[in-house]
Every structure is written in structure tokens, then in C-alpha cells.
Amino acid sequence: MRSVLYTPGSSRHLYKIREIACDASLIDLEDGVAPEAKDNARERVCSEVAKGGYGRKAVVVRINSLDSPWGEDDIREVAKLTVDAVVIPKVESAADVKRVADLLRHHGAKDTDLWCMIETPLGVTRANEIASAHETVSCLVLGTSDLTRDLQANHTPDRTPLLYSLSRCILAARTYGLRCLDGVHLDMTDAEGFERACRQGRDMGMDGKTLIHPSTVAVANWFFGPNASEVEQAYRVVEAHEEAAARGEGCAVLDGSLVERLHAENARRIIELHESIAALEAGHEAGT
CATH class of the missing domain: 3.20.20.60 (Phosphoenolpyruvate-binding domains)
Structure with missing residues (x-):
């Protein structure tokens, strides 16, 4: 919206x-x-x-x-x-x-x-x-x-x-x-x-x-809508947090900043929004 x-x-x-x-x-x-x-x-x-x-x-x-x-x-x-x-x-x-x-x-x-x-x-x-x-x-x-x-x-x-x-x-x-x-x-x-x-x-x-x-x-x-750099950073945050979780750790450090679950959840929200927008815009272009 x-x-x-x-x-x-x-x-x-x-x-x-x-x-x-x-x-x-x-x-x-x-x-x-x-x-x-x-x-x-x-x-x-x-x-x-x-x-x-x-x-x-x-x-x-x-x-x-x-x-x-x-x-x-x-x-x-x-x-x-x-x-x-x-x-x-x-x-x-x-x-x-x-x-x-x-x-x-x-x-x-x-x-x-x-x-x-x-x-x-x-x-x-x-x-x-x-x-x-x-x-x-x-x-x-x-x-x-x-x-x-x-x-x-x-x-x-x-x-x-x-x-x-x-x-x-x-x-x-x-x-x-x-x-x-x-x-x-x-x-x-x-x-x-x-x-x-x-x-x-x-x-x-x-x-x-x-x-x-x-x-x-x-x-x-x-x-x-999230811009390209925000989307890229969101994917990096999710990846860093998932790698930490795989090691049994609750948080990670990315570019000198702490990444906790709340940051990963917000990053997933940005990715979901990005993907929804991409689908919507593809529909506009296709006329469907």
C-alpha cells in the first residue's frame, strides 16, 4: 500500500x-x-x-x-x-x-x-x-x-x-x-x-x-518501498543471524554492529515487502 x-x-x-x-x-x-x-x-x-x-x-x-x-x-x-x-x-x-x-x-x-x-x-x-x-x-x-x-x-x-x-x-x-x-x-x-x-x-x-x-x-x-541497498542489507542480516544460529549463538556481528533476532525479523519483513512489490509490479507490466 x-x-x-x-x-x-x-x-x-x-x-x-x-x-x-x-x-x-x-x-x-x-x-x-x-x-x-x-x-x-x-x-x-x-x-x-x-x-x-x-x-x-x-x-x-x-x-x-x-x-x-x-x-x-x-x-x-x-x-x-x-x-x-x-x-x-x-x-x-x-x-x-x-x-x-x-x-x-x-x-x-x-x-x-x-x-x-x-x-x-x-x-x-x-x-x-x-x-x-x-x-x-x-x-x-x-x-x-x-x-x-x-x-x-x-x-x-x-x-x-x-x-x-x-x-x-x-x-x-x-x-x-x-x-x-x-x-x-x-x-x-x-x-x-x-x-x-x-x-x-x-x-x-x-x-x-x-x-x-x-x-x-x-x-x-x-x-x-525498500531501496536496493536496504534489500541487500536485509539479506545480509538474515544470513548473518542464521549462520550464528547454526553455531548455537543468539547473535552475530555484521560490519561491526550487533545482529539479534529482532534485527533478523525486521530484515525478513523488508525482504517480504520487496518480494511482494516485485510481484505487484510484474503484474502491472503484464497487465494482470
Whole structure:
């Protein structure tokens, strides 16, 4: 989930997401669609997604809130589709999650993954409760634009006003074994700022970044995937630790640094991520 690209459900170019090398397409029925276009957008999305052809790319749909006039209709129709996840906007409690999960099952969707948008102060405060709300929750997604507004904070280049909120959500995600995705970068002309935000998000522990333009996909993929030197070092760490274990030793020394089991486990995570990315990108190239 290095790159998760938002696409409005009302977009005339919805079919083009098959051609974009993002890890996931987040098709939006909520903020990206005007109220008067909601019903038509839902119909368009369901028709397009039902055609398939997305290969290994994940396809997820963000529904409208159940407190809106469109949320229940969204769930009823999306439950008929084969999607990788349903994204719930502005989640603020475990009850919000359970309502969606129950309705999806009522309409025939079995064990559909749920991604929870954390984009309000109350959502951040209850991040642990939300992360553990239901067995189908698999990802927390930061809605940093709405959160910044509700915090009455300023958008700053270093995102200092958001660091506590980002960290709290990452902690919740890691506590319950979920992914955590960073919020969007709004200024599409600010390439340097986008790279800085990607680097910061990765350094903090984010799994990937939500995006608003296809031109940013390649950069996000680069920052949130292990580079060649990291992969090479991961293989060396695993080899050193396995050789030590074969000698009956619990740790090894590699390039003057101690290698213990925790380092080997992290190295295996990097290798697994690298291999998953390679398979995904091979699928993009083959169109499968």
C-alpha cells in the first residue's frame, strides 16, 4: 500500500485507473462527489468496478457516512461488488465501525476489509478503540486536511501540528496489526514538499501515502518501498543471524554492529515487502 490514489466516483476517467501503477485505487463516493451527483456516481462506480480488469491492484471504495442520506444506499450497492475494502469516513467510535460491518454482512458481503478514516480530534483520541473495533478492520487512513481544520491548526511544511496525531494513529495500527496510511499532500505544484512529506511519513512508520494525482504515484512508490541497498542489507542480516544460529549463538556481528533476532525479523519483513512489490509490479507490466 505504498501509493493509494483517490479517484472521485463521478470522474469521467474512472476507467483509466486500471492503467495507473498505484498499489491501490481508492474510489471516492464521499467528499470527491457533489451532493447532486451522489446517486449517479454510485451507479457509475458499481458498473465500472463490476467489469474487473484491475489485475493485482487493490480496489477500495469510500462510502458516505451512515449519518448522510447516501450511506446506507452506498453499502447496499457496494456489498454486491468484489472489492478489497470499504473505506469508512470520519470514524469516531467502535460503534461507527460495527454499524458498517453489520450492514455489509446484512447485504451479503462476507468479511470485507474495512479501512477507517481518522480525520477528527475525537477519531484520533479513540484510535485504539477504532483499530480494535472489529475483526475486519485492516487499515487506518489519516484524513489530514479535515483534521488540520478541526484542530484549528495551520498547514506547515514540517507538519509539526499533526505529529502527535500521526504518531498516535501509527501506534494504534501497530498495536493491532493494521496498516496505517498517511494523508494527502494538497499542493500538487510543490514536488519538494511532497517528497519531504513522504520521507517524513516513512520515517514515522507509515505504510504508504494517499494521493490525489497520478503524477505522484512513482514518487510515493519509491519512498515507501525498500531501496536496493536496504534489500541487500536485509539479506545480509538474515544470513548473518542464521549462520550464528547454526553455531548455537543468539547473535552475530555484521560490519561491526550487533545482529539479534529482532534485527533478523525486521530484515525478513523488508525482504517480504520487496518480494511482494516485485510481484505487484510484474503484474502491472503484464497487465494482470
